[in-house]
Amino acid sequence: MxxxxxxxxxxxxxxxxxxxxxxxxxxxxxxxxxxxxxxxxEEIAERYGIPEASFKIYDGIIKKNQFLADILLGYGVPYGSIASLENVAKDVYDVRKLRQGDPYAMFCTKDSTESACYFVVETSPDTYVVYQLNDSIAAYIGKKPVVTKIREVGGVINSSLSQTIAENDLSPTLANKLSDIYAWTVDFYRIQRGDYFKVIFEEIYVDGQSIGIGHVLAAEFVHRDEAFYSYRFVQDSVANFFDQNGESLRKAFLKAPLKFSRISSKYTMKRYHPVQKRWKAHLGTDYAAPPGTPIMATGDGTVIASAYSKYNGNYVKIKHNSTYTTQYLHMSKRKVKVGQRIRQGDVIGLVGSTGLATGPHVCYRFWKNGNQVDPYKQDLPPSEPIESKYKDAFKLAMDTLAPLLERIHIEREDV
Incomplete structure (x- = not known):
């Protein structure tokens, strides 16, 4: 004690x-x-909530094509008890879901019989299932203690955000989170060498090992020598990211309908068409990506066309409001129907090469007031800023996080 x-x-x-x-x-x-x-x-050593000193414990890993019955029979558990356990456990965690590679522990009595009392299997880094075999047959799910640490990291981009994240031994999830946060403000298809980021985020640990990333709390992304700040803040029970002025980073439209692809052809009034072999206007932006890559709606709206045509192939057209409309061409598969209400980021189809196309890509077209325009040259409207009643709380949070961002060291070479 x-x-x-x-x-x-x-x-x-x-x-x-x-x-x-x-x-x-x-x-x-x-x-x-x-x-x-x-x-x-009073300190009592426990494992999975079971006092260790009371049992003899055998550890193992579920092998390929190994079932629960195979394991329990090896510890002398009779068929009748196994059948009862499978029946009781089906509403807790079906034993048929146990997977190859899951760690397990068998708790047995310390006497000469070594009777099996508990079988525990880890179904995820922080979750386990306890199958009780002594006294009465039962099953329940348990959680390991989770520790959340705040981390501050930064990196200079030499080729891509994802590669820089990997080179700094950070989780790929962080690249996804940053790309989602800045999807409305940073053009990730035009990132240049020397761009850099700083980020403050939660990292989640179980048993002293990192198991993933929680919330990003604040970030600075310098793109083409322009700094973009983001601070996570919850208002009216909804979390969002805001800049240093309390303006939302979420714009009316995503910068692009795909993640982590490349622009293969830009919006231009004169382009040599690779199929038709002549010069003509290209009133869209082509994003090359592997076949089957999900295509996202860049903004909220209603599907006004989901069809196939000779030149467009499979395409979807979305009306966002009285001003803006977007269209997505050459899909291998359409996933929405006319009249369907779409939210920003919803998957509306898959990349393909249907219609007049030489390879897998999506041609993204953008209308403003009925005219096709270059989306990269539009001053798109922002979402709602911090409400007046939350401004003081937001400023307090930002004033706490901003100095932490500032102290993150970046070694940037001259570019």
């Missing part, structure tokens, strides 16, 4: 709580002064 003295200040955590969506009203059980308390703790 030992005594622990805990001391913390509510105000020291308030800015981060605001970023994560907590407000003083939601934490009325906390006092606004320092709290000091002594707690007596």
């Amino acid at each position: 030992r005594s622990l003295k805990l001391r913390f200040s509510y105000f020291s955590f308030l800015p981060i709580l605001l970023v994560l969506g907590c407000t003083p009203d939601e934490n009325t059980d906390l006092e606004y002064s320092d709290i000091e308390q002594s707690i007596e703790v």
